[in-house]
Amino acid sequence: MIYSLCFILFIIGLYCVLTKKNMVKIVIGLVIMEYGVNLFLVLVGYRRDGVAPIMDKTTDPLEFLATSVDPLPQALVVTSIVIGLGVTTLAIALCIKLYEKYGTFDISEIRRLKG
Amino acid sequence: MKGMTVIVKTVTRWVKVFIFLYGIYIIITGHLAPGGGFAGGVIIACSYILLMLAYGREFALKQLSSRAAHRLDSSAALLFLVVALLGLGYGGIFFGNFLQARYPGAAFKLLSSGTIPISNIAIGIKVAASLFLIFIILSVLRIVPGEDGTNKMVQDEEEE
């Protein structure tokens, strides 16, 4: 159920990328897809009634091993979020450059003006 | 852009220090508490972006010029690689934690866990400098609508 809702988020992003004509809307769709994937990866690693994977002075190691959530997807998603920021920034720079050149965000206009 | 009103400037003057300090705190306690190089670097970049939005670009570039940001960015990446290569040289493993293997510090102390704080600092500086640079690049020009339907590009300074 929760996985399906998370997948719906991904599908909304995909729909936005496929049907919109505005470049900024396409970038927004990409960002929504990225959010859906990140949330799905963290959901897969969740353990019911788990604790965060951060130890304390009072933590019992065996109990920590039995109750902690999966740290590996979290570590990968931290990297993925920052990479997503870099990629989105590059896409925004491309949008600004295209706007500067053609004066519009409409991709069909841009396609017509080619050459 | 000469900056915003005097209220924003005054609030910024007080708040920027705390944002910067919070970023540093997040970075150097990254191996003990939630946080780490990524989050702290983004927060430090936030403080510089706040400075630039409130005071205008010249003031922020006087604090940290784009050339210096380039140098910080590259040297932090180099520091990260040097840590990795030292791990290869001393421990035989690329990114091996040679400091922890030789001098194991007490757990849950600030000075512990070998090369991880150094890597955290390198990553933090790199992310902060990168995001600041990207913001400089993105905010050079701004488009305003002209009178006859065409759009003009103006420099930010001339807009005031």
Place this chain on the structure above:
Amino acid sequence: MGIEIYLLVLLIFIIVGALIAVEAKNLLSAVISLGAVGFGLSIAFLFLRAPDLAIVQIAVEVILLIFFIRATIGRDIIPAKGHIHWAGLVVVCLLMVAVFVFGFFAFRSLNEFGAPIIASVQDAPSNKYLKDGLKETGAANIVTAVLLDYRAYDTLGEATVLFAAIIGALAVLRGRAATEKTGSRRNVSRRTESRRAGSEGRKDK
């Protein structure tokens, strides 16, 4: 059962925000709805016991909003109008449904929500990280231990990608950066002008 209800409410909020972000006419309101999606995601990470991710997500979302607003403010002067042709829309919707059905059946082969792989597979790598992480790396935060010690190659690759993104943005917007360096000037044929200005600047040095 408690966390699932919280997560359901939060996910419905996120999905409504995403729909508004997709369908809003005004670009600025679309960008602000995207911000709402990101902050909701940050709260979801907190519920899922991932405080590192929540901090990173909230900071990244702020910066992303600033970048988006910087890119779109004053620029939706000529609104891009409308959808694609209706036949294309039908094809896209069929594709969506197909992808969703495929995903629905694929997710049924996963473990139940709340019972991760590390609980059923004893020699999964995450179990080793949780067991030996404090002893081998000395870091109390296991996520940082994985990020900067066990799997530091990933972080090196991330640094490389960030570097490449900056170089790409610099290369795309280079004309503007060169104009900035030689002082402000307003011009009509700005690209050639800025290129000339850049070469003059280089000659001066």
